Amino acid sequence: MTWSEMQPLLEQACTETLIMVGWSTLIAVVGGLPLGILLVLTDKGGLLQNTVVNKVIGQIVNIGRSLPFIILMVALMNFTRWVTGTTIGSEAAIVPLAIGGIPFFARLVETAVREVDHGLVEAVQAMGGNTWTIVRKVLVPEALPSLIASTTTTVIALIGYSAMAGTVGGGGLGDLAVRYGYQRFETGLMWITVAVLAVAISLIQFAGDFAARALHRRGARSGPAPRLRLLKSGEPATADVGKVA
Amino acid sequence: MITTSGLTKVYRTHRSRGREVTALDGVDLHVREGEVYGVIGQSGAGKSSLIRCVNLLERPTSGTVTVAGQDLTALAGRGPRAGRELRQARSRIGMVFQHFNLLSSRTVQDNVELPLEILGTSGKERSRKALELLDLVGLADKAKAYPAQLSGGQKQRVGIARALAGDPKVLLSDEATSALDPETTRSILQLLRDLNRQLGLTVLLITHEMDVVKSVCDSAALMEKGRIVESGTVADLLATPGSQLAAALFPVGGEASGDDRTVLDVTFHGESATQPVISQLSRTYNIDISILGAAIDTVGGLQVGRMRIELPGRYEDNVVPIGFLREQGLQIDVVDHDEPALAKEGAK
Numbered sequence A: 001m002t003w004s005e006m007q008p009l010l011e012q013a014c015t016e017t018l019i020m021v022g023w024s025t026l027i028a029v030v031g032g033l034p035l036g037i038l039l040v041l042t043d044k045g046g047l048l049q050n051t052v053v054n055k056v057i058g059q060i061v062n063i064g065r066s067l068p069f070i071i072l073m074v075a076l077m078n079f080t081r082w083v084t085g086t087t088i089g090s091e092a093a094i095v096p097l098a099i100g101g102i103p104f105f106a107r108l109v110e111t112a113v114r115e116v117d118h119g120l121v122e123a124v125q126a127m128g129g130n131t132w133t134i135v136r137k138v139l140v141p142e143a144l145p146s147l148i149a150s151t152t153t154t155v156i157a158l159i160g161y162s163a164m165a166g167t168v169g170g171g172g173l174g175d176l177a178v179r180y181g182y183q184r185f186e187t188g189l190m191w192i193t194v195a196v197l198a199v200a201i202s203l204i205q206f207a208g209d210f211a212a213r214a215l216h217r218r219g220a221r222s223g224p225a226p227r228l229r230l231l232k233s234g235e236p237a238t239a240d241v242g243k244v245a
Numbered sequence B: 001m002i003t004t005s006g007l008t009k010v011y012r013t014h015r016s017r018g019r020e021v022t023a024l025d026g027v028d029l030h031v032r033e034g035e036v037y038g039v040i041g042q043s044g045a046g047k048s049s050l051i052r053c054v055n056l057l058e059r060p061t062s063g064t065v066t067v068a069g070q071d072l073t074a075l076a077g078r079g080p081r082a083g084r085e086l087r088q089a090r091s092r093i094g095m096v097f098q099h100f101n102l103l104s105s106r107t108v109q110d111n112v113e114l115p116l117e118i119l120g121t122s123g124k125e126r127s128r129k130a131l132e133l134l135d136l137v138g139l140a141d142k143a144k145a146y147p148a149q150l151s152g153g154q155k156q157r158v159g160i161a162r163a164l165a166g167d168p169k170v171l172l173s174d175e176a177t178s179a180l181d182p183e184t185t186r187s188i189l190q191l192l193r194d195l196n197r198q199l200g201l202t203v204l205l206i207t208h209e210m211d212v213v214k215s216v217c218d219s220a221a222l223m224e225k226g227r228i229v230e231s232g233t234v235a236d237l238l239a240t241p242g243s244q245l246a247a248a249l250f251p252v253g254g255e256a257s258g259d260d261r262t263v264l265d266v267t268f269h270g271e272s273a274t275q276p277v278i279s280q281l282s283r284t285y286n287i288d289i290s291i292l293g294a295a296i297d298t299v300g301g302l303q304v305g306r307m308r309i310e311l312p313g314r315y316e317d318n319v320v321p322i323g324f325l326r327e328q329g330l331q332i333d334v335v336d337h338d339e340p341a342l343a344k345e346g347a348k
């Protein structure tokens, strides 16, 4: 296979992966952020303490988080068809990716928000702030460096998931590697795919770290950048990436 | 200005097992308008619980809290969340914290503007007010800095400026100087004192340092196991025989040199001359008096002197000389062998 043959394949695969990961990350963040915050607020001793709501959300998140993605994808087939009208292609793959991404991100948000010093919440309460004010002016801005690190972790995890989605008709880089590398023994193309993924993941990690660190720097004179925690919480993500590579 | 009556707070740590901690046990506190009121006590005495009950950050189990004539406990409503009226009342009570509690994501100026944002003040007015307050606390040049770039004392100044943003009549301070070095502590206390004088601000402060009470408070209360065991103006306390607070505020050292000795603390306020009294005592009763320790200090703006003297013989043998000293208008405290713990702490 020559480069001129490979190039359009690679370009198309990259675009597909970009679409899948981009949209599903966006939805995961939009959906996971309020869920994660709600998990903290409704917890015992929280501002909106509510055991029932907390247990229900917690359980849903846990199931969504622990279900193997491939099973989630199959289980959501009908829902996907209802939303997009099809179960094949990059657009269709966005549905299970987003739904898998929401609980993943929600848990990370929960951890990040829980780390915000309770004294800050109390200070704003003492000023007469309500819960919404506390969420907007304290929890989210103070957790921002960690939230950015969490987003990075989520993007990388979703790249991993998208490779699986690709093999059942979603397209993208994972699909390319399987179709050409595994089924047609085009090892050259497979290695290029691996290289593209590796570079992409490194770039994303670097950009995420950079942004988190830049925000964090004004917060603490030195202090550990959120990277350490990111690596810890990123374990499942790197495992998934490993499968793809 | 601040009145609590029968204030009780019981923490239930394990709801199912029913373990209970009574942090406040019927506290009646009365802080007059425009005074600096210090609450002191050992760790776990319930000081923080008390101050947190004043703005209902902690909901009292029973009793009432009245601030500036408004019964806050009546506003509280049910459930853990603060209703609108309580939040409005809180915005008129400033609070400063031991660990400053500044938002690291905001600049100094934006931190001071936060209470104004909550009050719905317009942007222009907010920044005018914030800069004015920063000027008042001496940090006009740090407006654009982030809290992480400030020293502890500067952070607390920002905390104070922030607490003043809502034009409060009352300022609550829970160990605002406990995380600071002595030098910085002094400057922060001076600032609080100035604000109290300039703005007529009523200040309720919690501390475990006697020096804090000594340098800024008009009145003080001593807490033990959730109760107020002594309270009053500093001047009254010093004039109260046997007052633990007075002894701790103004300690004089010196241990009895033997078992059959009587140790007395003689307190005199300002003009009462001591020298003649002591020498008269010595001459009249023909006894040898040793001076174990003596000090003159300013407590709550009053000149006070205290002297610890030792008379030979047991207390029973010295009833007459002690009576003589009391007749001279001096305040005499007989020092037991086992001093109150607080006095020892203060003497260190």
Ligand SMILES: Nc1ncnc2c1ncn2[C@@H]1O[C@H](COP(=O)(O)OP(=O)(O)OP(=O)(O)O)[C@@H](O)[C@H]1O
Residues within 6 Å of the ligand: B011, B012, B013, B021, B022, B023, B041, B042, B043, B044, B045, B046, B047, B048, B049, B050, B208
């Ligand atoms: N949220 C809480 N839950 C359970 N118990 C509490 C809580 N807050 C305080 N207590 C208990 O109430 C008692 C009084 O605590 P408080 O914090 O008011 O003491 P303090 O006088 O401020 O002590 P310190 O000088 O150490 O700050 C302590 O026994 C403490 O363990």
Ligand SMILES: [Mg+2]
Residues within 6 Å of the ligand: B047, B048, B049
């Ligand atoms: Mg305390």
